[in-house]
Amino acid sequence: MSDPHGPAGPGCREVFELLSDYVDGELSPETREALEGHLGACPPCERFLKTFQKTRALCRESLLEEMPDELRTRLRSFLKDRIRGK
Amino acid sequence: MASQEANQLTGDRDAALVERTRRGDSSAFDELMERYEGKVYRLALGMMKNRDDALDAVQDAFLSVFRKIDTFKGESAFSTWLYRIALNSVYMKLRSKSRHDKTIPLDDEEAFDPVTGHARAAIRDWSERADDAVLRQELSGVIREAVAALPEEYRAIFTLRDVEELSNQEVAEILGLTVAATKTRLHRARMFLRNRLSRHLQGIPR
Numbered sequence: 001m002s003d004p005h006g007p008a009g010p011g012c013r014e015v016f017e018l019l020s021d022y023v024d025g026e027l028s029p030e031t032r033e034a035l036e037g038h039l040g041a042c043p044p045c046e047r048f049l050k051t052f053q054k055t056r057a058l059c060r061e062s063l064l065e066e067m068p069d070e071l072r073t074r075l076r077s078f079l080k081d082r083i084r085g086k
Numbered sequence: 087m088a089s090q091e092a093n094q095l096t097g098d099r100d101a102a103l104v105e106r107t108r109r110g111d112s113s114a115f116d117e118l119m120e121r122y123e124g125k126v127y128r129l130a131l132g133m134m135k136n137r138d139d140a141l142d143a144v145q146d147a148f149l150s151v152f153r154k155i156d157t158f159k160g161e162s163a164f165s166t167w168l169y170r171i172a173l174n175s176v177y178m179k180l181r182s183k184s185r186h187d188k189t190i191p192l193d194d195e196e197a198f199d200p201v202t203g204h205a206r207a208a209i210r211d212w213s214e215r216a217d218d219a220v221l222r223q224e225l226s227g228v229i230r231e232a233v234a235a236l237p238e239e240y241r242a243i244f245t246l247r248d249v250e251e252l253s254n255q256e257v258a259e260i261l262g263l264t265v266a267a268t269k270t271r272l273h274r275a276r277m278f279l280r281n282r283l284s285r286h287l288q289g290i291p292r
Contacts, residue, residue: 005204012205016194020273024254044205048197054213055280056248062226063233063249067127071141075123078145083112083152 004042009034015045019052093163100164107155115155119148122165125250126172132233132245133176143179147172162259169260173242180238188237189271193278212287225283232282236275243268244275 005011010018010031015038021027022035039046100121106114126147130140150171158167199206216225233241239261246257247268258268 005202011203012198013194013203016197016205016277017192017273020269020276026254042205044207044209047209047211048205050211050213051209051284052276052280054216055283056276058216058225058283059229059233059244059279060249062229063128063132063245065128065131067124068137071127071137072123074141075145075148076119079119079148079152082149083115 004038004045009038012038012042012045015039015042016048019049022049023053023056096165097163101160104155104158104160104164107152115152118151118164122168123148126168128249129169129172129242129245130176132249133173133238133241134179135234139179143172143175146175146178150175163256166256166259169246170262173260176242177238188239190237190240190274190278192274193281196281210284210288212284215287216283221287225286228283228286229279232279235282236278240271240275240278243271244279247272248276 015035018027018031018035022032027035039049100118103114103118103121107118123144127140127144130143130147131137134140134143147168151168154171158164197205197209215221233244236244242261243257246252246260247254252260254265254268254272257263257272258265261268263271
């Protein structure tokens with residue numbers, strides 16, 4: 001395992017700053033490779049990445065709520081009244 | 087590429103429905119609502135504390151869309167225009183005056199060793215633990231509280247990007263921000279939420 005904190009690649013702080021671009025697939029191939037080199041050699045950063053990705057998945061799952069039918073009905077009825085009565 | 091084509095089809099369909107709505111075809115407006123009411127509701131719910139407040143904002147948003155449909159020039163996608171109107175309704179309800187002033191720091195200092203500057207060895211991987219069925223319910227509450235603690239603009243960006251899965255470009259257009267500013271705020275919001283969840287999970291004994 002190479003030294004992830006050597007002068008050649010990104011340091012931990014830089015890796016943290018790039019995590020969103022990394023998970024969104026927005027890094028250049030060179031930067032992505034350098035970042036993955038760091039992650040492969042730096043267990044704390046790799047663990048941080050896993051929890052960073054997990055957070056997004058958990059948030060989406062919790063917040064992806066369907067609109068309840070009762071509210072849909074209320075919305076439709078509100079708009080029908082207001083639009084007809086304009 | 088497939089999603090670009092899907093976006094194009096969605097945009098074409100929306101444009102046709104907008105045109106028919108302008109000509110007084112109420113079934114076209116109904117279809118626009120069907121296409122977007124769930125998404126606009128989720129955005130409003132993500133921004134507000136409860137379902138009734140969210141519904142109020144959604145009602146105002148669609149009423150505004152109907153009344154202002156003649157002013158929609160088609161310079162942006164219909165969905166961008168709609169989300170912008172919806173966010174304005176939300177902000178009106180929240181009575182917020184300084185939403186652009188509030189920022190949050192990157193919130194990552196405690197992740198680094200102050201001497202070496204490297205990520206701390208103590209960072210734990212709780213990702214598998216978070217799958218525990220008993221914890222899930224609890225985490226859902228923690229997530230809602232954490233999202234509610236984000237400044238409004240960050241909350242909007244996070245919801246549109248990570249819940250509705252719009253692109254950074256689309257979110258930037260809706261919020262009237264540059265893509266770079268949108269990405270910076272999104273990253274800070276994600277880090278803030280990750281750290282809130284982490285503190286919660288690390289505080290629970292195994």
